[in-house]
Amino acid sequence: MKIYRYEENPLITPKDVKPYHPGFEVIGAFNAGVTKFGDEIIMLLRVAERPISHDPNIVKAPVFNPDTKEVEIYEFHKDNPNYDFSDPRVIKYASKDKFAYLTSLSYLRIARSKDGRHFTVEDKPFVYPSNHLETFGIEDPRITLIDDVYYIYFSAVSPYGVGEAMVSTKDFVHVTHHGMIFAPENKDVLIFPEKINGKYYALHRPVPKSNGSPEIWIAESDNLLYWGNHQFLLGLREGMWDDGRIGGGAVPIKTERGWLELYHGASKDDRYCMGAVLLDLKDPTKVIARSEKPILEPEADYELEGFFGNVVFSCGAIVEGDIVKMYYGVADTSMACAELSLSEILDSLTYL
Numbered sequence: 286m287k288i289y290r291y292e293e294n295p296l297i298t299p300k301d302v303k304p305y306h307p308g309f310e311v312i313g314a315f316n317a318g319v320t321k322f323g324d325e326i327i328m329l330l331r332v333a334e335r336p337i338s339h340d341p342n343i344v345k346a347p348v349f350n351p352d353t354k355e356v357e358i359y360e361f362h363k364d365n366p367n368y369d370f371s372d373p374r375v376i377k378y379a380s381k382d383k384f385a386y387l388t389s390l391s392y393l394r395i396a397r398s399k400d401g402r403h404f405t406v407e408d409k410p411f412v413y414p415s416n417h418l419e420t421f422g423i424e425d426p427r428i429t430l431i432d433d434v435y436y437i438y439f440s441a442v443s444p445y446g447v448g449e450a451m452v453s454t455k456d457f458v459h460v461t462h463h464g465m466i467f468a469p470e471n472k473d474v475l476i477f478p479e480k481i482n483g484k485y486y487a488l489h490r491p492v493p494k495s496n497g498s499p500e501i502w503i504a505e506s507d508n509l510l511y512w513g514n515h516q517f518l519l520g521l522r523e524g525m526w527d528d529g530r531i532g533g534g535a536v537p538i539k540t541e542r543g544w545l546e547l548y549h550g551a552s553k554d555d556r557y558c559m560g561a562v563l564l565d566l567k568d569p570t571k572v573i574a575r576s577e578k579p580i581l582e583p584e585a586d587y588e589l590e591g592f593f594g595n596v597v598f599s600c601g602a603i604v605e606g607d608i609v610k611m612y613y614g615v616a617d618t619s620m621a622c623a624e625l626s627l628s629e630i631l632d633s634l635t636y637l
Contacts, residue, residue: 286580286629293402295587295619296612302332302394302406306356309334309347312389312592314406315614317396318426319535319601320435322457326603328396328404328612328620329411329426329437335389344370346386348421349414356390374593374617390414391422393439395457401603401610401622411460412452418443418465419450427600429476429536436509440472441465449474449489451509463510470494473501473532475546476509477569478539485509486569488518488546490532499530501548503570516570519548519562526579527560529553535602535611537564542631543573547611549598550579557596558582559613561630574634581611581623591616 299311313333320327336345336358346359363370368385369377375384393412396404414423421442429436434453441450446469453461467474473490484505489512492499501519504512521528527550535547544564551557558579565571583595599613609625 286633287626288581289624290585291402291622291624294585294621295615296402296621297328297330297396297404297406298619302330303408304334305332305392305394305408305410306334306336306347306390308337310337313391313618314394315618315620316425316598316600317612317614317620318393318428318437318439319603319612320428320430321603322435324399326398326401327428327457328398328601329428330394330396330406330620331391331424331426331439331614332394332410333389333391333422344376344388346376346388347390348386349390349419351415351417351420359386361386387421387442389422391424391442393423393426393437396620411457412437412439415462418445418448420444423450425472425600427475427533427536429478431476431478431509436476438466438474438476446470447472447492466510466512473534473549475533475536477537477544481569482567487512488533488537489515490530499532501531501533518564518570519572519575525577526550526552526556526558526582529555534559534599537569538602538604538609538627539566540627540631544569545627545631547580547599547602547609555593555595556583557598559597559599559611561634563631563634572637574636576633577635578633580625580630580633581613583615585615585621587619587621588615591618593617597621 317328317330376386392410396406398404424440426439438451448469449467451463470492475488477486503518529551531550538545559581560576563574603610
């Protein structure tokens with residue numbers, strides 16, 4: 286399969302984004318939701334900011350306070366035996382496999398482009414944490430356009446867990462908040478761009494704590510807010526590139542052969558690749574075909590090295606004729622884009 290990575294990659298890096306918070310540094314501008322708006326392509330960036338620590342023995346954790354609407358900063362000494370600092374993204378409790386705090390705060394910021402390659406990043410957040418279910422930040426947005434409304438949904442992180450919240454806009458200026466649509470522990474939600482047999486459908490990725498694995502499910506709704514009839518859709522494959530965890534990536538693409546979903550899969554050693562699955566047009570709970578091999582895997586330097594390397598992770602794609610412009614986060618740090626052939630992706634799938 287031919288893959289054309291843009292010469293301009295990475296398109297946006299942390300150094301292209303001004304910190305919003307005084308005394309913070311931007312460590313990630315990645316995992317952006319993507320859509321067309323008028324004559325522009327909009328990337329809704331996940332911007333991760335970290336409070337600067339001038340003492341190498343102190344790790345800081347930013348927390349949004351929904352009562353004061355301010356960010357509070359907690360400090361932890363690395364010699365404190367109660368905490369595990371081995372993962373730079375989180376501060377974990379040493380006594381249990383559970384994080385206590387994040388080392389950065391994420392929010393969503395708009396980047397605009399006329400050509401899809403050169404983007405201008407706005408100075409202020411577009412969607413910012415706003416309540417007690419978002420105190421650790423909001424992450425990894427996706428955007429579904431239905432009629433004239435852009436539905437934006439994202440992971441909302443707090444001590445209560447990670448769930449999926451949603452807002453909507455018509456103009457990327459005014460925002461309506463709709464609350465949490467999938468309760469913790471859940472993420473990687475993808476809402477289909479049209480009704481199917483009178484119902485809205487969404488993919489989601491629960492994270493079972495007793496039995497089960499992080500795999501893809503599907504649900505339906507009458508109103509985009511309340512989701513039910515949950516069904517298991519797609520599972521891990523032992524010994525393959527997606528045997529660790531999987532989740533939805535880009536908003537499903539309608540083709541003559543079925544709904545094409547570009548999904549991410551991680552191996553057990555946390556190497557993230559992109560693959561594809563084809564779902565029935567009239568009944569998206571039916572899987573028709575699936576990638577045996579990744580359609581995109583980390584190979585370029587900017588995909589291999591970064592804040593968390595060996596990662597390609599798409600939250601959105603633009604389809605123009607036979608060209609799929611897949612925008613994707615690289616190494617949990619920056620944004621890139623690659624073009625693939627829609628027909629080649631479909632032809633590469635193994636039918637079940």
